[in-house]
Amino acid sequence: MRDTIRIGTRDSELALWQAHTVERKLNGLGYKTEIVAVKSTGDLILDIPLYELGITGIFTKTLDIAMIKGEVDIAVHSMKDVPTALPKGIVQAAVLERANADxxxxxxxxxxxxxxxxxxxxxxxxxxxxxxxxxxxxxxxxxxxxxxxxxxxxxxxxxxxxxxxxxxxxxxxxxxxxxxxLDWMIPAPAQGAMVVVAMEDDDFCLEALAKLNHYSTEVSTHIERQFLKKLEGGCTAPIGALATFVDDEIRFEGVLLSIDGKEKLYIEKVMPAGADYSNFGNECAEAILANGGTALMEKIRNDLKK
CATH class of the missing domain: 3.40.190.10 (Periplasmic binding protein-like II)
Incomplete structure (x- = not known):
């Protein structure tokens, strides 16, 4: 039987706050924990815009490697920093209740x-x-x-x-x-949410983390990140998305813009809160793509190459 869950985190003040929040929740459930802090490439290279570094998951890659090598058991991230496709063998284990998304x-x-x-x-x-x-x-x-x-x-x-x-x-x-x-600015997909990831074959950690999962935040962030993934196609782009539960509905707002802000494609859509949400983000993204988004994404890719 495992004794301690090793929690991997970046070593910034905010990342450590997030890791300690997860630690307190796990301790409250009776689990022993240890914080293991590492520096990521994104923290070390500060003079180049993120999109120019061209690394998927620049803030998460170091922790992914540490997990795969068995140096940490779980990792805590700001969910907006996490790539929409996780590395093989690593799975989303818990999404904590969302804070202010603004x-x-x-x-x-x-x-x-x-x-x-x-x-x-x-x-x-x-x-x-x-x-x-x-x-x-x-x-x-x-x-x-x-x-x-x-x-x-x-x-x-x-x-x-x-x-x-x-x-x-x-x-x-x-x-x-x-x-x-800035209530007019649509946030990044999953902004304000924290996610904890673990190895897919680690039943002990998966069982522990499932107790921390917040359902409505999990649903909202799933929709937002699906919207992002469908539009992005591996390209960093100015994309905002926010799904919120309002009464008995899920209200979605999404936006895609040119880098200079001159072109803007916006969508707002609602669905019943109890309906199947699994493809809702894709549907919203497809509507954007059909309304000029395909051409705009191509323009963004070309602009980022310059």
Missing amino acids: DILVHKGNLDFLNDTGTIATGSLRRQAQWLNRYPHHKVEGLRGNVNTRLQKLKDNDWDGAVFAAAGLERINLLPENHIA
């Missing part, structure tokens, strides 16, 4: 720039494209690093603001007073 703008106390010229920072193509779609007269600067590093870079530069995921700042009590919710 994007927020952290600013310097003056929002006049929203009605004038301005500069904001983000390392996300999705955020960049949606910002430029709404504020075409603005400039967007690249921003990489963990949340602490990005907040410091915002202070050190003459940018007007930077876009963050609300959940990340809230989880480690770094949410500044000077922020506004």
